[in-house]
Amino acid sequence: MTALPWLDTQKLWFPDPEQALDDPDGLLAIGGDLSTDRLILAYQSGIFPWFSDDQPILWWSPNPRCVLFPSEIHIARSLRRTLNRQHFTITGDQAFSRVIRLCAQTRAEGTWITEDMIAAYSKLHRQGIAHSIEAWNPKNELVGGMYGIAMGRCFFGESMFSLETNASRVLMVHLARQLEEWGYRLMDCQVESDHLIRMGARTIPRTEFLSILKESVSQRPDHDHWDIQWRWPDPTQ
Missing domain, CATH: 3.30.70.3550 (Leucyl/phenylalanyl-tRNA-protein transferase, N-terminal domain)
Incomplete structure (x- = not known):
């Protein structure tokens, strides 16, 4: 070895x-x-x-590396019905501390999100590098979230949680559409899971991932603030 x-x-x-x-x-x-x-x-x-x-x-x-190309987000028929109901409100960078702690607390199999990790990513958030995406129900309760790193035209998803059915799936659709609008090349999902594959993620060779990263990580995206503006239904469809 x-x-x-x-x-x-x-x-x-x-x-x-x-x-x-x-x-x-x-x-x-x-x-x-x-x-x-x-x-x-x-x-x-x-x-x-x-x-x-x-x-x-x-x-x-x-x-290989699991990634989601924003234009390839898969919206199943059942998820489309959920989106049409507009039950969830999706925001960006409104509750980073709560999101990262809920990501740590809600994983039944345990977590790698230690206190040191929380402190490190919170510092990145204060510097405008780490971001959170939130899903709120009609009672204005935080019921889903994700945090990750944005660099150039790449978003590196770290972890997500969901406290209500479909909260994380709706969040993923909104994030993918917003990233596509901002000109992002990919969302890094790191490791394959059934949930991610059903949402349209796929695996690519590490060499391909690194090539995309080299081209995109230093490119300026088409936005200045991490604000989720995209709304369903998509006005372009």
Whole structure:
């Protein structure tokens, strides 16, 4: 087994993502820190942290990579009926702290969203790099949410939660349509799941993902503020 590089806090670098292990898929490096500069470099390089409280920081770049191209969002007939009812109101950056904590608290299988991770991504949020998307019911209760990283024309989804049926699916549709309108190339979903595949996500080779990232992560998107303006029904359809 190839020895994984240990990162220290004094030197800001990552190994080539193509050096990541096949088993476990995508494990690339260990250690380092969750500083803003290191996290920015990680996402720019197609790498993300994923670890639990009893582990050192683990850095990943899986192959293949699960992504959603915004124009490929799949709206099933049942979801279209839900969208037509306009039960949920979707917003951006209105409750980042609540969203990230609910993402941590509502995962039955446990969470990698440790207090250190919350602190690190909250700092990125204050710098305008990390963002939240919220779903509210008619009682103005927060019933769904997602947070992630926006860089250039790429959005890196980190985690989502749903407290009401269809809240996360409606949120995904609104986010995808908004990202498409803003000229984003892709939404990084990291690892494949049945839910994501049903929403239109698919896997692509890591080399293709890294190529798109290299082209897009430094391009300026077609918006200045993270404000979810897109509304259903889509006026262009």
